[in-house]
Amino acid sequence: MRARSRSAPRLHLRTYLVSGYALLLAYVSLSPFVGWQDQGLSFIDVLTAPLAQTFTWFDFFLNYLAYIPLGILLAYVLRIHRPAAQVLLLAALCGLMLSVAMEYAQMYLPSRVSSNSDLLSNSSGTLTGAVIALLIAQYSGYTHIASWHDKWFKHGWIYDFGLALLAMWMFAQTNPSLPMLGSVFVGGVARWPFDIVPESPFNWLECTEVALNLLLLGILLSTLLRERRHMLGALLLVLCMVTLVKFVAAAVLLKSWALLIWLNSEAILGIIAGLLLLAAVMRFSRDRLHVYGALAAVFYLALLQDLLYDEKPSTAMRLYHWHYTHMLNYNGLSQLVITLLPVLLLVYLWRTGLRRK
Numbered sequence: 332m333r334a335r336s337r338s339a340p341r342l343h344l345r346t347y348l349v350s351g352y353a354l355l356l357a358y359v360s361l362s363p364f365v366g367w368q369d370q371g372l373s374f375i376d377v378l379t380a381p382l383a384q385t386f387t388w389f390d391f392f393l394n395y396l397a398y399i400p401l402g403i404l405l406a407y408v409l410r411i412h413r414p415a416a417q418v419l420l421l422a423a424l425c426g427l428m429l430s431v432a433m434e435y436a437q438m439y440l441p442s443r444v445s446s447n448s449d450l451l452s453n454s455s456g457t458l459t460g461a462v463i464a465l466l467i468a469q470y471s472g473y474t475h476i477a478s479w480h481d482k483w484f485k486h487g488w489i490y491d492f493g494l495a496l497l498a499m500w501m502f503a504q505t506n507p508s509l510p511m512l513g514s515v516f517v518g519g520v521a522r523w524p525f526d527i528v529p530e531s532p533f534n535w536l537e538c539t540e541v542a543l544n545l546l547l548l549g550i551l552l553s554t555l556l557r558e559r560r561h562m563l564g565a566l567l568l569v570l571c572m573v574t575l576v577k578f579v580a581a582a583v584l585l586k587s588w589a590l591l592i593w594l595n596s597e598a599i600l601g602i603i604a605g606l607l608l609l610a611a612v613m614r615f616s617r618d619r620l621h622v623y624g625a626l627a628a629v630f631y632l633a634l635l636q637d638l639l640y641d642e643k644p645s646t647a648m649r650l651y652h653w654h655y656t657h658m659l660n661y662n663g664l665s666q667l668v669i670t671l672l673p674v675l676l677l678v679y680l681w682r683t684g685l686r687r688k
Contacts (some may be wrong), residue, residue, distance in 0.1 A: 402460020
């Protein structure tokens, strides 16, 4: 009975993560959700078409890699009460069903191409992810991860929901076309040293948004951790991880002259201001901290509406090596997550506040 109760929080977290990742895949597959119409296509014809008709190695590997995390998360959810063979079968079946649903829906989008090669790459990626998850679970070090979670983080479905929000935040912030902790895509940048453009004025709204973003991250971590005194260390760890992934993503995806474009003056000053704000609010009680977090989330959401009013993900496309639709979808997905996070964080703070009462 005790083992069952201990596994429940972990199951909640895995369920949130796999559901969120499936929704992200659906967004990327169906974005921009406009122009729905019957194009006179038959799904049977899509399934029976020659693979060479729509197959490209770039799309195959990109779709394959995109579905590997889905397979890993599905396997971690399914393996709790099922043997390995059933886990592999069910994970591959879930990946195939999601892929079939996406390819069927794409038949009604003129900007999309429904392909049986995508079904092959998506389902094989899901199966590969499930195999990876089962292999990892065999090592003794995997149990230490669960023990680490139990030691440092609070238990309960709402705190697992908070951890899922943290994962979403980290995903959005690793986009290299966004400033550090920012939300405004970089677009009009000189290709130094070949172009010379006037220096843009300092954007105080973006600086304030970065400070509020850091403040919200610190408050979220303080509600998740068992001991608030560990918040600063956790915050620095999260920021270091985001910085490292952001730099690697910039080196892979961006052109050489835009490698460090995400580290601008607004981000640096905003981080300093955010740390000062966080040091001030951490002196308050947990109940008051929830109130200040909710107010910061409201102000952050209001600032986002102003900053993103004329901002489109396509403004950053000239920074990338690859001008494929995938990059535009990646930017659009980042913007969607950034917009939804303060709303979800408000729900989280309200629910954790009720839990304390």
